[in-house]
Amino acid sequence: MAQQGILRFRHLLTPDGMVHDRQVIVGADGRIKRVEPADGGPWDGWLSLPGMPNAHSHVFQRALAGYGEARVSGEDSFWSWREAMYRVAARITPEQLHDIALHGFIDMLRAGFTSVAEFHYLHHLPDGSRSTAMAEAVIEAAKAAGIRLRLLPVAYFHSGFGMQPPLEGQKRFVHRDIDEFLRLLEQLADACPGIAPHSLRAVPAQWLNDLVRGAGEILGDAFPVHIHIAEQQREVEDCLAAHGRTPMRLLADAVDLDARWQLVHATHASNEEIDTIAAHGAGVVICPITEAYLGDGLFNAVRFRERGGSLAIGSDSNCRIDAFEELRLLEYGQRLREQRRARLGTGKGLGAPLWLHSVAAGANALVMPCHGIAPGEYADFVVINETADALAGHAADSALDALVINGSRNDVSAVYVAGRRVIDNGQHSLQGRARDSFHEVVRALITA
């Protein structure tokens, strides 16, 4: 649904920095043909940023935002939250998933995300029977919303290190073996999939090479491999107990880490492990809002970036979806870790380098041409008006710093995906209906 045409912006954040009074020529394939001085036609917006890839999402968890916050005991943790999440996961139908995903994807677009890697483990029907209906619900919702989807079917076999049998709450996620998982992948081959071995708890390290090789026979070469790793201290401890090595070490020993590998969270990676990831060119996907929401901890992002690491962002649990707040919390988490200021910026400021890096890293993580506003990349734009609340007192040269420190999703005026305007005046054309359906599904799933 791309649209050929010309889009004119007063200010444009390109990989080389801010340029002014430009027009972008968009081809019929939705990609940028060239960026050139504007021809005097009407402006399509004041400031255009490259659309942000959302490199890690479980969209169905959007239904849980604002639920499960009562303090049950002093020991509330990731693991008690996971039980609540499993209760929802056990019941959700394909139709309900579609409605949650449509609302969630619209929420992402309004928040500055123009593509999404959906880490999809809700495979089977509620009774456990095999079907592609759940994945198709996600695919259809992304199409209807107009967000670009990288579907990551999750490989999930066990409930813990040492090949522990799956829990009842995991029965919709699990496949018997690699072959059964690959049959699903084959059925979804037209839907732009990659693969996501869930974690080393769920997939034995020694199965990973067979899994990736099998996926390669179906998908060719250009697909990403995402894995949850070292999100929780307990995961690190359990892995040490079972294998005498940390999960990061176990992974690095088992596979040939390279740029296709995306390590989601990596919260408790040691300094040495961070250096190893960066040296191999594997990426890290950090999800600052969710990692705070779940009390995971703070990844040493400063070190990873200083080693040249590629650091993408993801909205993960979708408890709050906001590309600006994700970057703010990413930067502030580092400030709190080190009790210093100005951690992830450069001499050129904080916001522009951080936004540009996160976009390019996100495109790497999705293996998609949406690295920024340059020829050959998708025409994905997030447009900010001069009148945005965060920009009081600012001109274009400091706008990105103002947006990361003081901005939010509500400063987004328009959003384009592959040259097509999907958000106008902050709104999506399906927003009202999608909200009503979402509301009904949440009431049925959670509060009924």
Next chain:
Amino acid sequence: MAQQGILRFRHLLTPDGMVHDRQVIVGADGRIKRVEPADGGPWDGWLSLPGMPNAHSHVFQRALAGYGEARVSGEDSFWSWREAMYRVAARITPEQLHDIALHGFIDMLRAGFTSVAEFHYLHHLPDGSRSTAMAEAVIEAAKAAGIRLRLLPVAYFHSGFGMQPPLEGQKRFVHRDIDEFLRLLEQLADACPGIAPHSLRAVPAQWLNDLVRGAGEILGDAFPVHIHIAEQQREVEDCLAAHGRTPMRLLADAVDLDARWQLVHATHASNEEIDTIAAHGAGVVICPITEAYLGDGLFNAVRFRERGGSLAIGSDSNCRIDAFEELRLLEYGQRLREQRRARLGTGKGLGAPLWLHSVAAGANALVMPCHGIAPGEYADFVVINETADALAGHAADSALDALVINGSRNDVSAVYVAGRRVIDNGQHSLQGRARDSFHEVVRALITA
């Protein structure tokens, strides 16, 4: 400018919890006469929360939001930021301060804050000459915006422990002695002042009792005493070096800590010190967004609340003004400290207990009757529409959890201060003009 009348809400968050279909009778003094079942007249809003007191603000620092974010060296810190702040403070005129404050106070109202404790240290004119013009600029701006002001003239004498002489950058803040400070306080006695000894760096501990006694002779009994304390590790270390005690210990030994004392930040208070503060009934004012922005660190709020401590919130540097995001970051900071979930809520959830406590603690900190929606308190309301983005999937019973996890200033529909509507449809009547003036002042002060 109070307004007698009846305000009707579908849902009302009272100190006893959520009630439904109520009307609030507001007296000519702007206070609540009673809350009773609604009489069938038109609704004034869907959900009404008590207005949040902003217990710590330096409003002029709003001009710095989004500036000074370049990474100059690996050592960027609170202290390098303070130099940038001093450069602005040295130049600002009363007219410029008025324009920044008007914009800032409007920003606070739109963000859910209905009263503000302004920790005001910009006393003298740029050339150092004595005047009340700077304080009057703040007072006038608060009146024009319609926010309730508690002005806290700051007592500031020295630049460091051991009575070090003030720095050039502090010349507009400092008085020669207590008497000179008290003469200013006398001149401002009609403007609802309290006092704020800046910190133990700026006011010797052995001067505090004279200062408070002198202020009492001017202000009577009902005024608050606010002090910055233990915000930075270096402050703790310098105090240990100079006095052999931490700042918290030095303070607790020097004065009779009681409920009038509000300890701002207290970031690096030890567990024992936290217990001491709580046992004395002194309050703590935490500023989560600014404390992250400046890389201060994380106060042990869980312990302080478990000991019965009164914990108010403040927007401090005003780099981002949002009562919802402050509470989210307060809770998330605790989750990250402890690697647990659900820290500051109760069995009744997170948002409602946290909002209610912060309102009551804020009223304590301001020494003002704005403790919540109950007879005798000011009729300060923050109204949220059913259609707010954060409330998709939620009814009134879980609305506060949804707002703290997934809400923002942009979910505020209307705001009332003392019964008068100052924000309507998210907007303030002076907003456009105030923004334009603010923009000009910032350009002149910072980027010119």
